[in-house]
Amino acid sequence: MQIIDVRLGNDLYGIEIKYVNSIIVMQSITRVPKSQPYYLGVINLRGEIVPVMSLRRRLGLEDDVFSSSTRIMIIKPDDSAESVGLIVDEVNEVLTLAEENIKNINYDEKDSKAVFSAGIGKFGNDLINILNIPVIIGK
Amino acid sequence: MDVSQYLEIFIEETKEHLQSLNEHILILEKEPENEATINEIFRAAHSLKGMAGTMGYQKMQRLTHDMENVFSEIRNGKMKVTSDLIDVLFKGLDALENYLVNIQTDGTEGDQEYSDIIDALKQILDKGLGNVTVSAEKAKPDSQGTTAVSENTGKFKFKALKLEEHEKKAIAKATSLNLNVVGMTIYIQEDCVLKGARAFMINKVLEEHGEIIKLYPSAQDLEDEKFDFDFSALVITNETPEKLISYAMSVSEVKEVVADYVRLEEKEYGTYMESIRQDESGVAAPKGEKESLKDGSQKPQKQAAKPIANRSVRVDIEKLDELMNLVSELIIAKNSLVSYSSTLDQQIHTEFFDQIEYLERITSNLHESVMKVRMVPIETVVNRFPRMIRDLSKSLGKEMELYMTGEDTELDRTVIDEIGDPLMHLLRNAADHGLESREDRIKLGKNPVGSIYLNAYQDGNNVVIEVRDDGRGIDTEKIKKVAAERGVYTKEQLDRMSEKEIIDILFMPSFSTSSKVSDISGRGVGLDVVKTKIEALGGEVEAKSKLHEGTTFTIRLPLTLAIMQALMVKLSSEKYALPLGNIQTVEHVDKNEIKIVNNTEVLNLRGTIIPIIRLGEILDCEKSKEQDELFVVVVKKGERLAGLVVDELMGQYEIVIKSIGKFIKAHKIVSGATILGNGEVALILDVNSLI
Numbered sequence: 001m002q003i004i005d006v007r008l009g010n011d012l013y014g015i016e017i018k019y020v021n022s023i024i025v026m027q028s029i030t031r032v033p034k035s036q037p038y039y040l041g042v043i044n045l046r047g048e049i050v051p052v053m054s055l056r057r058r059l060g061l062e063d064d065v066f067s068s069s070t071r072i073m074i075i076k077p078d079d080s081a082e083s084v085g086l087i088v089d090e091v092n093e094v095l096t097l098a099e100e101n102i103k104n105i106n107y108d109e110k111d112s113k114a115v116f117s118a119g120i121g122k123f124g125n126d127l128i129n130i131l132n133i134p135v136i137i138g139k
Numbered sequence: 140m141d142v143s144q145y146l147e148i149f150i151e152e153t154k155e156h157l158q159s160l161n162e163h164i165l166i167l168e169k170e171p172e173n174e175a176t177i178n179e180i181f182r183a184a185h186s187l188k189g190m191a192g193t194m195g196y197q198k199m200q201r202l203t204h205d206m207e208n209v210f211s212e213i214r215n216g217k218m219k220v221t222s223d224l225i226d227v228l229f230k231g232l233d234a235l236e237n238y239l240v241n242i243q244t245d246g247t248e249g250d251q252e253y254s255d256i257i258d259a260l261k262q263i264l265d266k267g268l269g270n271v272t273v274s275a276e277k278a279k280p281d282s283q284g285t286t287a288v289s290e291n292t293g294k295f296k297f298k299a300l301k302l303e304e305h306e307k308k309a310i311a312k313a314t315s316l317n318l319n320v321v322g323m324t325i326y327i328q329e330d331c332v333l334k335g336a337r338a339f340m341i342n343k344v345l346e347e348h349g350e351i352i353k354l355y356p357s358a359q360d361l362e363d364e365k366f367d368f369d370f371s372a373l374v375i376t377n378e379t380p381e382k383l384i385s386y387a388m389s390v391s392e393v394k395e396v397v398a399d400y401v402r403l404e405e406k407e408y409g410t411y412m413e414s415i416r417q418d419e420s421g422v423a424a425p426k427g428e429k430e431s432l433k434d435g436s437q438k439p440q441k442q443a444a445k446p447i448a449n450r451s452v453r454v455d456i457e458k459l460d461e462l463m464n465l466v467s468e469l470i471i472a473k474n475s476l477v478s479y480s481s482t483l484d485q486q487i488h489t490e491f492f493d494q495i496e497y498l499e500r501i502t503s504n505l506h507e508s509v510m511k512v513r514m515v516p517i518e519t520v521v522n523r524f525p526r527m528i529r530d531l532s533k534s535l536g537k538e539m540e541l542y543m544t545g546e547d548t549e550l551d552r553t554v555i556d557e558i559g560d561p562l563m564h565l566l567r568n569a570a571d572h573g574l575e576s577r578e579d580r581i582k583l584g585k586n587p588v589g590s591i592y593l594n595a596y597q598d599g600n601n602v603v604i605e606v607r608d609d610g611r612g613i614d615t616e617k618i619k620k621v622a623a624e625r626g627v628y629t630k631e632q633l634d635r636m637s638e639k640e641i642i643d644i645l646f647m648p649s650f651s652t653s654s655k656v657s658d659i660s661g662r663g664v665g666l667d668v669v670k671t672k673i674e675a676l677g678g679e680v681e682a683k684s685k686l687h688e689g690t691t692f693t694i695r696l697p698l699t700l701a702i703m704q705a706l707m708v709k710l711s712s713e714k715y716a717l718p719l720g721n722i723q724t725v726e727h728v729d730k731n732e733i734k735i736v737n738n739t740e741v742l743n744l745r746g747t748i749i750p751i752i753r754l755g756e757i758l759d760c761e762k763s764k765e766q767d768e769l770f771v772v773v774v775k776k777g778e779r780l781a782g783l784v785v786d787e788l789m790g791q792y793e794i795v796i797k798s799i800g801k802f803i804k805a806h807k808i809v810s811g812a813t814i815l816g817n818g819e820v821a822l823i824l825d826v827n828s829l830i
Contacts, residue, residue: 032799032822033758034806042799046822047468049812050804082800098546105751137802 001029001097003121006088008056012056013088013120014095021074021083022093023091026066027052036095045074052085058136059116064089077137084137095125095128097121147192147248153239156183156190157232161526164228169530171220172644181210185367185716185749187235195331196248199238205260206231210262226533227259229526236301276278294397297322297371300355306373309352310403311411313375319379321349323387324371324434327651328368331392337363343371348386349376368394373401394801420697454564456552457598459513465503466509467795473502473815474792478816506702514549514698517595517604520559521546524566528591531570538588539574541566545595550602554676554696558604561669561680565606565692566591573610583687600698600720601678607691613684615641639778642682646670677810679776679827703814705794707821708772709787710755711763714821716794721826723773723780725788731767742771742782749773749780752829760804775828783826 003014005025009097029041029052038057042049053074055065064070064087072085105114118132151670159611167171177727184207190769191199199799206228212218241249300322302310312319316782325341327334338361345351351371374383378640387396403411419618448526480488480495521543528541550558574580574589592607618641619633627644628636646666666682669692673680677698697703726744732752734738740751750769763786772783794813799805799822810825 028819029810030807030822032803032809034737035803038802042803042820044814044818045473046816047818049797049799049814051800077802080801082802084800084802118508119513 001099001102001130003095003097003123003128003130005095005123006071007090007092008059008061008088012092012126012128013055014074014128015073015086016118016130017079017094018111019075019133023043024072024074024085026070026072026087027137043072045085048083050074050083050085053089053137054137055086068113070122075133075137077133085137087092095121095123097123097128105115121124145194147189147241148332150239152190153187153235153252156187156240156397157236159183160187160318162522163230164232165525165529167220168222168225170299177214180366181207181214182367184210186231189329189368193332196238196242198218198248198252199235202231202234202238202253202257206258208264210258212781218263226262227256229530231256231260232617236731275742279284279708283513294324294395295354296324296369297373298399300353300371300373302353302373307403308411308415309375310373310401311408311413314346315412315415316401317377318375318377318459320401321374321376321378321383321398322371322401323380324369325375325387325393326369328394329485331368334366334368336561337390337392338362338370341387341393344386344390344661345372345374345383347459348378348383349374360492363511376684387718435763450483454512459509459552462509463513466506469479470502470506470702470795471794471816473498474816474819476816480505489654504794510551510702512697515553515555516547517548517553517555517558518546519603520555521593521595524563524593525735527563527628528570529564532566535570536576537570537574538577538592539570540588541591543549543593548595548597548602548604550696551698554678556698557672557676558694560692562593562604562606564665564669566593569606569608569610569690573608575611581610598695599697602696603700604694604696605691607689609689612686612688612690613642613645618642618644618743636805639683642684643683646680672829677825702793702795705792705823706772707756707789707815708770708773708785709789710758710785713760714789714815714819715754715758716787716792716821716823717772717774717783717826718823719774719791721774723775726771726773726782728769728771729794730767733769744773744780744782747780751782751784753784754824755784755786774826776827776830779830781830783829794821794823 001015004016004017004020006013008132011081024045027043029043032039032051035041035051038053040052042051044050056062056066063092067089069090070087071091072087073091075084076082077084089103102119103122104119105117116132116136118130121128160180160183163176163183165181166176184203188200188203188207188446191197191203209218209224209228211304213220216638218224223803231253234256237251238248241247241251257409262412323345325338327337332338342351342354342358344363351372352375356360356370360366361370368709372549376383378386380400382396384396402408444455446754476495476498480492483491485492524543525541528539532539564733569591570589574591575583575585581590590609592605594605594607596603615638621643622628622633623630627647633641646669658712670680673694674695680695682690682694684690704719706719706722708715708717726742728742733742735741736748740753741748742751766786770785770788772785773780775784792815796811797813799809799812805822808824808828809822811823812820813823815821
């Protein structure tokens with residue numbers, strides 16, 4: 001499985017490469033009133049309007065501090081033409097994980113945040129939390 | 140034969156033919172003697188049958204064939220048009236439509252036989268005629284032989300042609316010059332797809348060997364395919380009829396050709412020769428033989444060869460969408476140039492500013508043209524309504540009449556596709572709830588036949604569609620009662636409401652006043668669906684009513700969906716676009732002029748008290764410091780006004796409307812977003828939903 005390895009704070013997260021359309025630098029974001037709290041607003045991506053989500057807020061982490069390494073991952077979560085942007089602290093590299101190095105975690109049903117994980121990948125000494133993109137973006 | 144490439148054409152044309160049949164049968168019901176209508180019906184049915192046969196849809200062909208037999212008998216005056224007959228014919232049309240739907244979904248016509256309809260048609264034929272065989276044979280002309288002298292004189296249709304004065308003259312002239320005048324009737328194969336083009340080719344071949352002085356139907360009609368599968372021609376030639384037949388038969392898809400000499404009677408010949416001689420000796424027309432022949436013959440032929448009417452192209456709507464997108468992009472690019480230019484000095488860069496202005500003009504013209512291309516007359520939606528009203532009239536047992544005006548009013552294609560259902564809903568409502576029963580109408584001294592009106596017209600940048608009936612009107616007391624019973628509002632609230640506000644309750648989800656549920660309407664999902672749909676299209680709907688006089692529903696729709704004029708405003712640091720169409724005026728008022736009445740802020744605007752809405756608070760914008768002078772944008776919805784307080788006005792812009800997508804939720808007044816000249820995104824506010 002090929003994933004893109006991204007960083008939020010000190011933790012590593014993986015996004016399956018099939019979802020990723022492009023990676024862009026931080027843009028000015030237009031706030032959308034009464035949106036879900038984890039959406040920061042919308043951006044202009046080459047003439048298209050794309051909503052942008054703070055992955056940190058979605059995962060219940062501390063709020064973003066934007067820096068020069070902050071990136072927006074443009075994700076296509078389903079077959080429709082619509083995209084969503086995910087803000088991450090840093091994009092590291094593309095990794096190939098063997099199936100046997102990915103473990104599904106038994107999570108507690110009550111832990112609502114755990115459903116965002118599609119498994120834990122082991123790469124060298126690093127543990128990478130592979131994100132369940134459809135769940136994160138879906139309602 | 141591989142026909143798949145024709146499938147699309149077949150579907151389109153079948154739709155047109157079915158629509159035409161629907162319309163004309165409706166007329167026929169009212170004017171059973173109308174010959175033009177009967178001919179039109181016959182022609183449409185015949186083409187339909189031919190096309191279905193070509194495409195190999197046998198069941199469809201069979202059914203059309205049986206219907207055609209009935210039409211044929213009506214045309215021959217052997218059968219009377221009755222209401223029963225019309226009912227069966229409509230059932231047949233519905234069946235054909237079902238076949239078509241099947242074909243559209245999976246390319247086959249399905250297994251449905253509709254034998255009940257076929258039997259009913261047969262019965263009608265039997266009753267009307269005594270036997271069926273005559274008509275069945277008639278519809279299929281025998282397809283043998285091509286000899287010049289056939290026993291079947293019925294085929295020599297040219298013999299029945301009526302000749303014009305100048306044509307007779309030309310015949311006389313030709314006879315005197317020892318030329319042959321040959322009449323021909325050419326039968327094209329019934330599965331021929333482009334019969335107009337075939338006819339043209341045949342005529343071209345014939346012209347190589349002589350001059351065509353008459354065509355029936357006319358050359359223009361032939362080109363427009365306004366003929367069954369045969370046409371007649373008179374040719375002046377050196378050749379014999381047999382030769383001409385062989386020339387005509389050399390064109391493919393020709394089934395049969397018959398031809399014979401055409402001569403004038405001795406007496407007529409004499410008179411025409413006399414007048415020709417006079418013409419020639421006359422000073423006014425000193426023309427040689429050839430010219431005089433050409434006068435009568437070649438000129439009209441040449442003219443007709445040039446296609447005059449209806450030069451149109453069918454374009455896939457997706458291509459138009461793409462074009463519209465590109466125009467939108469261009470406008471965004473232009474806007475960014477304009478915004479960049481504001482940093483330059485106009486005195487120094489005059490050339491640049493001239494070009495910008497030029498560019499602005501071109502882009503707005505381009506936008507207008509593309510928009511026009513996307514416009515479709517509303518007729519394509521409403522033309523099925525007369526039939527629907529007829530059916531409703533039967534099933535409800537009420538007499539009613541639909542009057543339509545402004546069918547040529549044009550709307551954007553996307554709107555056209557969506558507007559059908561809401562209109563149908565309103566019409567059904569009018570027929571079912573609006574109009575009283577015949578007895579009640581007579582009691583009230585009204586015309587026993589109810590009237591429903593569908594009027595469409597353009598009003599500035601909007602298109603207005605009105606659905607009006609002269610029925611019982613909306614009983615506001617009844618609405619009040621039901622609303623109170625269902626706990627939608629309290630009695631006190633209802634008593635305070637204006638008549639209009641009470642009528643608006645009808646548009647609330649799951650509210651229907653009809654006490655009994657009919658299969659036409661009254662399930663309580665009517666008007667709110669209409670409202671939602673119209674609002675999704677950026678339009679609005681309003682109801683007005685007078686008890687016992689009738690109800691009017693007025694729908695207002697924007698001409699185009701993609702681009703609009705907007706007033707850009709600032710709320711603290713955020714920019715928003717307000718559609719210009721809703722804006723009445725912009726006022727600069729002192730903050731002390733805003734008073735508080737009943738806990739709401741209001742403004743006395745030249746005698747009218749209007750509510751004040753603080754946009755910034757509604758949209759959770761950062762608090763801006765209180766100013767002494769406020770900008771109030773006065774917006775209008777129907778007859779209601781409201782004042783929106785904004786922090787700054789940025790001016791009027793042409794903006795491209797974009798969706799914010801399905802993933803992000805937003806306040807209900809956010810109707811979309813647009814990209815500004817500097818690449819920033821601004822949200823578009825649908826102020827209608829605020830009032």
